[in-house]
Amino acid sequence: QVQLVQSGAEVRKPGTSVKISCETSGYRFTDFYVHWVRQAPGQGLQWMGLIKPSGGGTAYADNFHGRVAMTRDTSTRTVYLELTNLTSDDTAVYYCAKDWCSTGCFRGMAVWGKGTTVIVSS
């Protein structure tokens, strides 16, 4: 079955960076976009961007002002999220999620990872 397995919780100091991984299985990796969505404590869902595993193309939400980078490794079927220049406002659970629209389109998040908690604190 389709699975997305995320890396473990991280604690970072303000001004540093974090890189989270999301290992996928159970489907053709290059056929489906992968989204990253975060959720601050007690808050709603915020879409961060998506990556197209076939060619590595990306689309990011504007409000991260160049601090976000999404990459992928097709040999390990893994996608990565890196967020730089962290502040306390970046404390959140970060989810990767597979789209259900195949080959060059986006619709929404059909299958989600369990989430990675990132805490930013001095």
Next chain:
Amino acid sequence: IQVTQSPSSLSASVGDRVTITCRASVDISSYLNWYQQKPGEPPKLLISDASNLKTGVPSRFSGGGSGTDFTFTINSLQPEDVGTYFCQQYDNLPITFGQGTRLEIK
């Protein structure tokens, strides 16, 4: 595209009919999904394309609407339906979510 969801919280009794609405800032056709999130879990996709119930989702859940106004309905609320519900538009990037509706049982 902004998506305004209401109400932000809701309390209802078992067996009640519950309705949540989402309004998009522009015409998004039927490009709207609904998710359920239970505490400590990732969201779960319930309905795609405004009204398409996903496989395995109980038939008491339904969605409707198009253009700018959408509804999500639970017929005969069950205790396991407690959680937070989100709408999400995909007419254009960036993908945006409604603010969420927290549903509890009276």
